[in-house]
Amino acid sequence: MLQSIVYDKVKTSLQILDQLLLPHTTKFIDINSVEDAYQAIKTMQVRGAPAIAIVGCLGLVVDVKNKQFSDVTSLQSYIVERLDYLVSARPTAVNMKRAAEDIKTNFMEWKGNPLDSVKTRLIALIENMLEKDISDNKAIGKYGAQSLIDLNPGVDKLNILTHCNTGSLATAGYGTALGVIRSLHSLDKIGTAFCTETRPYNQGARLTAYELVYEKIPAKLICDNAVSVLLKTQNIHGIVVGADRVAANGDTANKIGTYQIAVAAKHHKVPFFVAAPWTSIDMNIPNGDSIVIEQRPSQEMTHVAGIHVAASGIDCWNPAFDVTPAELISGIITETGTFQPDQLTIHKLKS
Ligand code: MRU
Numbered sequence: 278m279l280q281s282i283v284y285d286k287v288k289t290s291l292q293i294l295d296q297l298l299l300p301h302t303t304k305f306i307d308i309n310s311v312e313d314a315y316q317a318i319k320t321m322q323v324r325g326a327p328a329i330a331i332v333g334c335l336g337l338v339v340d341v342k343n344k345q346f347s348d349v350t351s352l353q354s355y356i357v358e359r360l361d362y363l364v365s366a367r368p369t370a371v372n373m374k375r376a377a378e379d380i381k382t383n384f385m386e387w388k389g390n391p392l393d394s395v396k397t398r399l400i401a402l403i404e405n406m407l408e409k410d411i412s413d414n415k416a417i418g419k420y421g422a423q424s425l426i427d428l429n430p431g432v433d434k435l436n437i438l439t440h441c442n443t444g445s446l447a448t449a450g451y452g453t454a455l456g457v458i459r460s461l462h463s464l465d466k467i468g469t470a471f472c473t474e475t476r477p478y479n480q481g482a483r484l485t486a487y488e489l490v491y492e493k494i495p496a497k498l499i500c501d502n503a504v505s506v507l508l509k510t511q512n513i514h515g516i517v518v519g520a521d522r523v524a525a526n527g528d529t530a531n532k533i534g535t536y537q538i539a540v541a542a543k544h545h546k547v548p549f550f551v552a553a554p555w556t557s558i559d560m561n562i563p564n565g566d567s568i569v570i571e572q573r574p575s576q577e578m579t580h581v582a583g584i585h586v587a588a589s590g591i592d593c594w595n596p597a598f599d600v601t602p603a604e605l606i607s608g609i610i611t612e613t614g615t616f617q618p619d620q621l622t623i624h625k626l627k628s
Contacts, residue, residue, distance in 0.1 A: 279445040279491055282328065284335050284407060289342045289400075291335045295322045296446060300487040308332065310340045311359045318366040318373075321478065325447020326370035326521045326557050327410050333363040333373045334380070334403040341396065349395050353384055356399070368569045369530055369598045370521040371559045376406065410449035413554045413612035414456045421457030421552050421610040422464060425515045428548055434468030435461060435514040438507065441475045441532035442484035443519035443552065453552040454517040455488060457610065462494045468514075470496040471507060475532060477578040477595065504538050508545035516542050517610070520553035527603030527618020528565030529553075533596055539605035551601075552610040560625055565600035573597045 281294040283305060292305040297320065306322065308314050314336025317323050323332045337359055346352040360377035367373070383402055387395045425435055437458055444455030451459060458470045470489055475481035482498055489496035499507055507513060516538060522530045529535070529551045542549040562568065575593035579585060587593075603618035616624050 278450055279488060280450060281323070281446045282331055282335070282407070282449060284404075286404060289339055291332070291339050293317060293323045293332055294446070296324060296484060297322050299446075300483050308336050308339060311336050311363060314340075315363055315366050318363070324367075324478075324480070325442060326372045326519070327414075327448040327453070327554065328446070329367060329370055330372035330376045330556070331407055331410060331449050333366070334376050334406060336363070338400050338403050342400070346392060349388055349390070349392050352392060352395060353388070356384065357381060367571055369571045370557070372556050375556050375559075407449045410554070410556075411451055413556075414448055414451035414453055415460075416612035417453050417552050417554065417610050418451060418456035418460030420612075420615050421454075421517060421550065422460040422466065424550065424608060424610060424615040425457070425461065425517075425548070426464075426466060429514045432514060433466075435466055436468045436471065436512055437461065438471045438473070438504070438513050438516045438538070438547075439485065440473045440481065440516075440518045440535055440538055442480035442488070444485060444488040446484050446488065447519065452488075453554065453610075454519045454550075455485060457517045457550075457552050458489075458494065459492065462492070467494060470494050471499055471511070471513070472496060473499055473501050473504065473534065473538075475534065476501055477573075479581075480532065501534055505541045505545070508541055508547050513545075513547050515548045515550060517550045517552050520551050520557045521598055522562075522565075522568055523551065523553055523558045523609060523621070524562045524565045524568065524603075525558075525560045525622055526564045527551075527606055527609060527621055528568075529601045529603070529606060529609075530565060530568045530570070530598045531601065533599050536599040536601045536605075539601045543605050548607040549605060550608050550610055550615070551606055554612055555625070558609075558611070558621060558625070560622070565602070568598075568600055570599070571597040
């Protein structure tokens with residue numbers, strides 16, 4: 278399986294695949310500090326909500342591992358400051374914020390222990406995130422595949438549309454929405470997996486297409502503006518996208534363009550699913566209204582692979598994400614099952 282985050286437990290070293298150079302160049306870069314991790318996240322050398330959190334937290338591990346601290350309190354204040362810095366790199370995805378809160382809460386419990394033991398616990402907690410993300414994604418893949426099969430009884434091969442990149446490159450491995458497609462493929466149930474280009478950063482054309490080709494999954498790339506006609510004419514059995522943050526009522530922030538796909542899906546009566554681990558679900562916000570939407574630099578729209586394609590002097594509006602209202606979502610696929618958006622609160626309490 279494609280691996281974009283390479284963490285060596287024994288050496289405590291971290292490398293990531295530079296996603297800015299894909300699909301034509303495969304180059305791993307070293308992450309030796311929180312600053313390296315912050316820059317890689319900010320410039321989108323690594324992206325995707327779960328991968329952002331994992332690289333941020335592992336960046337903290339490689340940073341503190343060999344640093345000297347006088348006592349637990351000084352380690353704690355360093356960690357808190359560095360975590361807040363990492364959270365600020367990209368504001369929409371909730372995973373890094375959730376991970377930071379989790380680490381801070383655990384720290385309160387560890388405080389009475391010797392410095393070395395606190396460091397060891399911190400490292401173990403973060404290393405566990407990496408493993409858990411892969412097993413969560415495999416469970417999401419299984420539940421998602423089953424939901425789509427159940428909705429399409431008697432259909433041998435399913436045509437599925439996805440948007441952005443939610444695969445091995447966006448997670449510790451396997452992927453969320455792309456994990457559902459991977460899982461359907463392993464059951465020999467994929468007709469064609471359609472992926473959008475996902476302008477302006479082209480996560481679909483560069484990254485999802487790369488993963489689909491790599492995995493030999495039958496697939497076709499479409500322009501973002503071909504979605505409605507695809508749904509009208511190509512017998513699409515379901516749509517699966519990822520999430521950067523899901524609110525308690527199911528409103529979902531995801532890559533810009535997700536909302537218009539959901540609107541078109543409703544019109545064409547195509548089931549529209551969000552696949553996301555519970556770490557992407559933010560029960561602290563009742564709905565999507567308060568989700569901060571990151572604005573990206575104009576350059577990402579005006580230039581393609583370094584070539585200036587837009588008219589010089591034009592101003593840009595470049596929100597990186599949008600919020601799809603829960604009423605347009607058929608189900609949210611998590612590692613504990615597929616739920617109606619309005620059932621998240623009940624299932625969270627049980628999980
Ligand atoms: O700007 P990006 O590439 O970080 O946006 C990624 C997405 O919107 C993904 O759909 C989301 O993070 C889920 S990745 C499993």
